[in-house]
Amino acid sequence: xxxxxxxxxxxxxxxxxxxxxxxxxxxxxxxxxxxxxxxxxxxxxxxxxxxxxxxxxxxxxxxxxxxxxxxxxxxxxxxxxxxxxxxxxxxxxxxxxxxxxxxxxxxxxxxxxxxxxxxxxxxxxxxxxxxxxxxxxxxxxxxxxxxxxxxxxxxxxxxxxxxxxxxxxxxxxxxxxxxxxxxxxxxxxxxxxxxxxxxxxxxxxxxxxxxxxxxxxxxxxxxxxxxxxxxxxxxxxxxxxxxxxxxxxxxxxxxxxxxxxxxxxxxxxxxxxxxxxxxxxxxxxxxxxxxxxxxxxxxxxxxxxxxxxxxxxxxxxxxxxxxxxxxxxxxxxxxxxxxxxxxxxxxxxxxxxxxxxxxxxxxxxxxxxxxxxxxxxxxxxxxxxxxxxxxxxxxxxxxxxxxxxxxxxxxxxxxxxxxxxxxxxxxxxxxxxxxxxxxxxxxxxxxxxxxxxxxxxxxxxxxxxxxxxxxxxxxxxxxxxxxxxxxxxxxxxxxxxxxxxxxxxxxxxxxxxxxxxxxxxxxxxxxxxxxxx
Numbered sequence: 001x002x003x004x005x006x007x008x009x010x011x012x013x014x015x016x017x018x019x020x021x022x023x024x025x026x027x028x029x030x031x032x033x034x035x036x037x038x039x040x041x042x043x044x045x046x047x048x049x050x051x052x053x054x055x056x057x058x059x060x061x062x063x064x065x066x067x068x069x070x071x072x073x074x075x076x077x078x079x080x081x082x083x084x085x086x087x088x089x090x091x092x093x094x095x096x097x098x099x100x101x102x103x104x105x106x107x108x109x110x111x112x113x114x115x116x117x118x119x120x121x122x123x124x125x126x127x128x129x130x131x132x133x134x135x136x137x138x139x140x141x142x143x144x145x146x147x148x149x150x151x152x153x154x155x156x157x158x159x160x161x162x163x164x165x166x167x168x169x170x171x172x173x174x175x176x177x178x179x180x181x182x183x184x185x186x187x188x189x190x191x192x193x194x195x196x197x198x199x200x201x202x203x204x205x206x207x208x209x210x211x212x213x214x215x216x217x218x219x220x221x222x223x224x225x226x227x228x229x230x231x232x233x234x235x236x237x238x239x240x241x242x243x244x245x246x247x248x249x250x251x252x253x254x255x256x257x258x259x260x261x262x263x264x265x266x267x268x269x270x271x272x273x274x275x276x277x278x279x280x281x282x283x284x285x286x287x288x289x290x291x292x293x294x295x296x297x298x299x300x301x302x303x304x305x306x307x308x309x310x311x312x313x314x315x316x317x318x319x320x321x322x323x324x325x326x327x328x329x330x331x332x333x334x335x336x337x338x339x340x341x342x343x344x345x346x347x348x349x350x351x352x353x354x355x356x357x358x359x360x361x362x363x364x365x366x367x368x369x370x371x372x373x374x375x376x377x378x379x380x381x382x383x384x385x386x387x388x389x390x391x392x393x394x395x396x397x398x399x400x401x402x403x404x405x406x407x408x409x410x411x412x413x414x415x416x417x418x419x420x421x422x423x424x425x426x427x428x429x430x431x432x433x434x435x436x437x438x439x440x441x442x443x444x445x446x447x448x449x450x451x452x453x454x455x456x457x458x459x460x461x462x463x464x465x466x467x468x469x470x471x472x473x474x475x476x477x478x479x480x481x482x483x484x485x486x487x488x489x490x491x492x493x494x495x496x497x498x499x500x501x502x503x504x505x506x507x508x509x510x511x512x513x514x515x516x517x518x519x520x521x522x523x524x525x526x527x528x529x530x531x532x533x
Contacts, residue, residue, distance in 0.1 A: 490506045
């Protein structure tokens with residue numbers, strides 16, 4: 001048996017905290033990214049997926065303990081802890097002795113396997129398993145993580161640093177239980193790109209019909225010169241990625257089919273848009289989208305009945321998300337037991353938001369009216385909503401020669417005025433967040449009362465005023481709290497008996513103890529997987 005055959009299969013599984021070095025983040029270049037293949041998730045000894053574990057808002061306090069397993073290629077022996085180095089070397093020798101009958105005692109070492117010069121030697125892969133204690137991320141980060149499915153864990157003591165696991169493929173069971181999660185975020189990214197391609201288009205006009213027509217147009221444009229199923233050996237007009245030179249004739253895509261796709265994402269997308277209170281992250285007319293959700297809930301039973309009669313071969317019906325075969329019967333039994341309430345939308349399955357989902361629906365969907373501070377088209381501040389990402393986290397300055405801030409003839413002394421401040425905008429330090437607070441164009445916030453908002457619109461606003469600073473800090477505080485909520489932290493504030501502010505930060509904990517398992521337990525994972533690259 002050759003050496004390559006000997007190390008072709010991964011070793012393990014091993015717990016990440018035991019096999020990997022605590023200094024791993026220091027040994028890696030930013031952004032501390034590792035790649036995992038054939039990732040398998042389990043909870044209470046049974047397979048699970050992202051459809052079950054992920055939430056749009058803050059996860060419930062009692063959440064199941066989840067572990068994920070994956071194949072990691074060890075690029076550098078320094079990644080291993082001393083214990084991990086010993087485990088792998090012993091496993092390598094045991095496999096060498098078991099598969100080579102002429103060897104009584106193997107003398108293979110990891111050092112000889114990897115070599116001493118860069119680019120030489122061979123690399124081994126291991127199954128590792130980690131405890132999942134953060135929400136996953138997909139199509140939500142720019143730069144290094146654009147398009148990646150990302151898990152994150154903490155490494156090192158006493159000040160842990162974040163390590164990002166980029167998931168390249170999923171085990172077939174986990175993929176089946178994660179399909180809706182991936183499709184939800186692909187749908188969200190499509191709507192977001194539609195918004196970014198034409199940010200000046202009025203928000204009031206971004207109704208379900210507008211989304212439907214845009215999706216049909218995108219399908220026609222993409223399908224005209226692209227094929228998904230092809231054989232490059234028999235077709236000379238297609239490259240390796242499926243692109244063609246001659247135009248194709250895509251099949252007819254009906255409006256009902258597109259509406260069915262939108263219906264399968266409708267309530268999830270509504271929850272995603274309501275989870276944040278900032279209009280800069282709103283990409284559709286929420287009032288019309290809520291009405292669309294109600295309409296979908298109303299027509300689904302009748303459409304199911306008709307499709308059962310005319311198309312009994314269908315695996316799932318119009319407007320339904322993907323239903324894994326293992327959970328189909330269980331879900332159908334639950335639907336029969338739970339009567340459908342067509343007059344309301346229950347978003348509690350998507351997490352917890354302050355004040356409850358009902359209050360947000362009533363405020364932003366039912367009773368919402370586009371305020372006068374919006375422009376004539378009904379869209380808030382599109383000229384500043386998409387500034388260069390490089391500006392985030394830094395104060396923004398206007399040129400001294402800007403016509404907007406040139407000194408105008410006046411009888412007042414400019415040195416005594418505090419209106420034309422150079423620093424007037426606070427941008428969120430997170431480069432992936434587009435939020436900003438502009439004192440010159442302060443948007444409405446739940447932290448402002450009507451009189452306070454009118455006060456901030458005053459032309460004689462002075463940055464040095466204590467009330468201005470208090471209101472600005474309250475908006476920044478609210479935004480920070482929202483970031484913390486998304487990663488599982490609840491922040492509450494109260495006053496002590498001495499009238500001093502008291503801040504309490506609570507972290508949601510999985511229900512039940514973690515499943516440690518044994519470092520050398522067998523893991524039965526099917527070879528079929530779903531490629532995410």
